[in-house]
Amino acid sequence: MSSTDTPVASFEDVVGRYVNLRSSGRDQRIYFEEAGSGPVLLCLHTAGADSRQFRHLLNDPEITSRFRVVAFDLPWHGRSLPPEGWWEEEYLLTADAYVAIVRDFAAALNIEQPTVIGCSMAGSLVLELARRHADEIGAVIGLSGALKVNGRFQDWSLRPDVNAQQSVPTWTSSLMAPQSPEVSRREVWWIYSQGGPGIYRGDTYFYSQDLDLRGRGHEIDTRACPVYLLTGEYDHACTPADTADAIAEIPGAKGGAMKDIGHFPMAENYPLFKTYLLPILEELHPDVASKDLDSLALEGTPHA
Amino acid sequence: MTSTNDTLPVISDVWFTHLANAVHADRELQVIGKYSDFWLDAVSPGNWRVVLNFQNSSLIPTPWKDLPADHIAISASPTGWGQIFDPNPKPLLHDLLALGKNSPDVALGGSDVELVRNLRVLARLVDLGKALHVQH
Numbered sequence: 001m002s003s004t005d006t007p008v009a010s011f012e013d014v015v016g017r018y019v020n021l022r023s024s025g026r027d028q029r030i031y032f033e034e035a036g037s038g039p040v041l042l043c044l045h046t047a048g049a050d051s052r053q054f055r056h057l058l059n060d061p062e063i064t065s066r067f068r069v070v071a072f073d074l075p076w077h078g079r080s081l082p083p084e085g086w087w088e089e090e091y092l093l094t095a096d097a098y099v100a101i102v103r104d105f106a107a108a109l110n111i112e113q114p115t116v117i118g119c120s121m122a123g124s125l126v127l128e129l130a131r132r133h134a135d136e137i138g139a140v141i142g143l144s145g146a147l148k149v150n151g152r153f154q155d156w157s158l159r160p161d162v163n164a165q166q167s168v169p170t171w172t173s174s175l176m177a178p179q180s181p182e183v184s185r186r187e188v189w190w191i192y193s194q195g196g197p198g199i200y201r202g203d204t205y206f207y208s209q210d211l212d213l214r215g216r217g218h219e220i221d222t223r224a225c226p227v228y229l230l231t232g233e234y235d236h237a238c239t240p241a242d243t244a245d246a247i248a249e250i251p252g253a254k255g256g257a258m259k260d261i262g263h264f265p266m267a268e269n270y271p272l273f274k275t276y277l278l279p280i281l282e283e284l285h286p287d288v289a290s291k292d293l294d295s296l297a298l299e300g301t302p303h304a
Numbered sequence: 305m306t307s308t309n310d311t312l313p314v315i316s317d318v319w320f321t322h323l324a325n326a327v328h329a330d331r332e333l334q335v336i337g338k339y340s341d342f343w344l345d346a347v348s349p350g351n352w353r354v355v356l357n358f359q360n361s362s363l364i365p366t367p368w369k370d371l372p373a374d375h376i377a378i379s380a381s382p383t384g385w386g387q388i389f390d391p392n393p394k395p396l397l398h399d400l401l402a403l404g405k406n407s408p409d410v411a412l413g414g415s416d417v418e419l420v421r422n423l424r425v426l427a428r429l430v431d432l433g434k435a436l437h438v439q440h
Contacts, residue, residue, distance in 0.1 A: 156420050163421070166336075170423040174401040178393065233395040236402040 014058045016079075023075075023104040024097045030105055031079035032072035036064025039138070039285050042106060042114040043071035044122035046144075046264060047152070047207055048168060048200025049191050050078025053119070056270035063274075066288040067281070070114075072105055074098075076199050091202035095211050098125050099132060106136075113138035115284060117277075120144045120263060121207035123238070127220060127227065127246070128211060134225035139284050141228045141277070144235050144263045146242035147213040147249060152204040158197065168200045169193045175263030177234035184268050191267075217249030227253040228280050232261035254280075319436065320354060324363040326432045333428050337361035342422040343375035345414060348382060358425060376422065377414035384409030389433040400430055 016033045033051055035058045043054040051071035058069050073080040076091055102125070106114060115138050118126040123145025130140045157164040169192030176185050192200070220227060227250055231243035240257035247253045258265060258276050265273035327333050338361050346354045355371050357364040378400075380388060387397050387407055396406045404412040412419065419426070 156417060159417065161421065162417065166424045167420045170427050171401070171420065173427070174399040177395075178398050234398055234402075236396050236399075236405055239396065 012059055013064065014055070018079075019105070019108050021104050021108045023101045026083040028075050028083060028101070028104075029081055030072050030075065030101075030108075032070060032105070032109075033058060034068060034070040035059070036066070036068045038065075038067045038288050040111050040114040041067045041069045041281075042102075042111060042116045043069065043266075044102065044116065044118035044125065045071070045073070045077070046120035046122065046172075047203030048077075048172070048195040049188075050074075050080075050194075052078070052191050053188070053264065053267040057266055060270075060274070062278075063281075066285070067115075070109065070111065074101060076196060076202070082196070091196075091198050093121075093203050093206040093210070095125075095128055095206060098206055099128055102129060103133065103136070112136075115139045115141065115281070117141045117266075118143065118145065119266060120238070121203050123229070123231075124149060124207060124211055124213075127213055127229075127250070130222075130225040130227055131213065131216065131220045134221045137225045139226040139228070141230070141280060142243075142255075143229075143265055144231050144238045144243075145229055145246070146231075146238050147217060147246045148211070149207050149238045149242060151208060152237055153201065153208040154204070155201065157201050164195075164197060164200070165193050168195065172200075172263070175235055175237050176268045177232060177260055177262040179260055180262065180268040180272075184270070188264050188267050213246075214249075217246065217253075218251060220250050220253070222250065222252030226284065227255075229253060229255035230258050230265070230276055231255075232258045232263060232265055234260075234262035237263055320356070320363075320365075322436050323429070323433055324365070326436060327358075327361070327363045327429070330428070330432060333425065333432070334361045336428065337425045340422055340425045342418055342425075343372055344426075345371055345375050345377040347377070347379045348385060349379060351382065358422070358429070363429070374415045374418050376412075376418050376426065378410070378412060380407075380410045388430060389437040391434040391437050400426065 014033050014035045016031065019030050019032065021028055021030060045051050045053045050073045054071040057063055058071065063069060076082040116126050116129060123142035126140035126142045127145060129137055156162055157168050169189040172192050173185060173189050229243045229247055231238055231240045233240055247255055261269050261272055337358065341359045344356045355366045355368050357366045384407060387403055387410060388400060396402050403410040
């Protein structure tokens, strides 16, 4: 049965599942997607968004032939529902709860020594992960992350006379590079338009209020857990200068500014972001870096 | 629409006429602006001032005296207005919000709530202005 004479469909290799776990004393039903095999790249989405931001990475055979890419939706985000009782509380993400859910999710999937890739608030979170649990993490790659990011926590998105469904995504779209492909920039906007009320604000509580690692960069042992920080030059929330300050303060940290890209590199311009990501992955995993791509299947599986 | 100076290369009565026409012809603004109603006070101190009302997907010329207390204000020098509508902007000067933070030539004022409330339409207006900058 088909509505067209020439039905053509393709299936992506990305698989989505749910895992039930307990974190910070509460039951959580967490949605995640994964693809590929090899060392794990554990991907953490931005404030107010969800794991769809990593769909290009999940669908890149040059990556998934060498790595197992796993991306999950934080509680309250995407297809991960908020925990019971959510209607009686103000959502404010804390560093303790954020670190806990990442560790608990990894434990539930028996993931060991992942390379954790986080963007925006997660770009800063990975620094706290490395500081607290360097022995559990293979490496961290922080995108748009810094020791302290000011100014993102604001109350207006909860006002009843503001349509946060439109204003929050436009507010965050401002952080992208204008030359990034329009279809990708619009997709970032769309994902943001689907965030729950107060969730972007609650996430930025962590990003701009709760986490402040200034003066503590020396507590991160990059020999135990290598740290890479990359920030797009069009990012005016976490600027390249903010990230440079972090790199300077964390002994052994690497990275810098990404040209022609903004705050959401993996989502707003994946092909360009990939040129920055691959050298890091090859440095971290030289054993799988040179794998021959000739035998790889093309993206998706044709299905008539 | 009232302007005290129509000789600036970027902003003039003629330029705003083109912008109003572009709004009318823009399919996206016709969709997203259908229920919008806000006021914009655009100023180049010492040069000109333009008051506009965006209503029902149209940009309407308006006398200054009709400007309500709740409005969006953009004040910029000629250099700043050039930055706002620059189709090839430099990093961190590429967007109205970025310019409000980073450019000494651009100041966002008026009601912050009006700004965020109408940000989607306002961002599209700026995009159309950038396209006009290329054409004219």
